[in-house]
Structures are given as C-alpha cells and as structure tokens.
Amino acid sequence: MLFTKRERTIRRILIVEDEPLVAFDNEYLLGEDGYEVVATVDRVADALEVLDRERLDLVLSDILLSGEGDGTDVARAAAAKGVPVLFVSGHCPVEAQKLAVGCLAKPYTDRTLKAALTALDTLFQGERLKKVPEGLSLYDRD
Template identity: 70%
Template structure:
C-alpha cells in the first residue's frame, strides 16, 4: 500500500489533570483521534496507581494537581516505570526538562494537542520532527 498509516508508538495514555473541563476535552479529543485513554485522574495517588498497574505509552500531566503531590511527582513515578511524560501546563518548571520528553503550554487547541502528540511520537521513534507545533517544547530524552 502506497499511503499506509504509520504505526504509532503512543497508543495508551493516562491524563492527569485537575481542571475537569480540560480533562474532559483532552479525553474526548484523544479518543476521537484513535488513542486509548486508559484513565483520567486529578491527583498523584490515583495517577501512581494507574502507572503501576497499566501498560502506558505516555503520561499527559499538568504540574498543579489536587491533593498531595504534583505533576513532577507523577513524572517521577512514570520515569520509574520507563513511561514518557508530556507536561501540559501554563508554566513549565525548569525541573521538567529532566523528567519529561516535552512540555505543551496552556492554553492549547485540540489540533495543537494532536499535533504535539504526533511530534512526540516521531521523536520517540527516532524520526526527525519536521514541524514542532506552537507551544510545544521538546526535551532530550529523559
């Protein structure tokens, strides 16, 4: 087949977001794009449980979360399991560079989120990323 779809490295995603509307929009958008959203949670405890028990390809997390801990703690839990992290936040802390593969600045549209995941997917697979969407910062592999 001449124009076959390329195989995605990112298929199974957890969304860690404490803003209900943003979480819902992300979940709907990603499901619509063919990703499997394994869980949508709003705190470190639930995120760590999902990361521990599920096979994931990406953790999509905000930095500020409900309750104890934050997105940096989520990224540490994901890193311990070898799962890449994309921060989605208004202000990405410097420490994020050592914990994640990238950061997507809020606010962002569904189109930008999907484009960011496509760029991350290419990066994970060792391909050259030709166009980085506005608001996305890619880091060296953590």
C-alpha cells in the same frame, strides 16, 4: 499502498489533569482520534495507582494537581516505569525539564494537542521532526 498510515507507538495514555473541562475535552478528543485513554485522574495518588497496574505509552500531565504533590511527582514515578511524560501546563518549571520529554503550553487547541502527540510519536520512532508544533517545547532526552 502508497499513502498508508504508520503504526503509532503512542496508543495508551494516562491523563493527569485537575481542571475538569480540560480533562474531559482531552479524554474525548484523544478517544475520538484513536488513542486509548486508560484513565483520567486529578491526583498524584490516583496516577501512581494507574502507573502500577497499567501498561502505558505516555502520561499527559499538568504540573499543578489536586491534593498532595504535583505533576513532577507523577513524572518521577513514570520515569521509574520507563513511561514518558508530556507536561501540559501554563508554566513548566526548569526542574521539570529533566523529568519529561517536553511541555505543551496551556492554553492549547485540539489541533495543537494532536500535533504535539504526532510529533512525539515521530521522535519515539527515531525519526527527525521537520517542525516542532506551536506551543510545544521539547527537552533533551540524554
């Protein structure tokens, strides 16, 4: 077949978001788009539990979270497990650039989120991006 969809490398996603409407929208959108949202949590401690018990392909995390800690703590734990992180935040601090594959600027649209995940999937498959989606900043992965 000439126009087949390629297999995704990103299938199982953990959403770490403390804004309930954003969390719900992301969970619904990603589920409808064929991703398996393993869990949606709003606290670092809950994210660490999911990281310990689940196989994940990506963590989608805000920087500012409920309770103690923040998204950089989630990213450090994910890195220890070899799981890439995409921050979704209105402001990604400079130190976050060493912890994640990139940052998607808030506010973002459903279309922008899908485009960002497609771009990451392309990179994870070792291919070059033709264009970085609007609102997505990619970080060096050295």
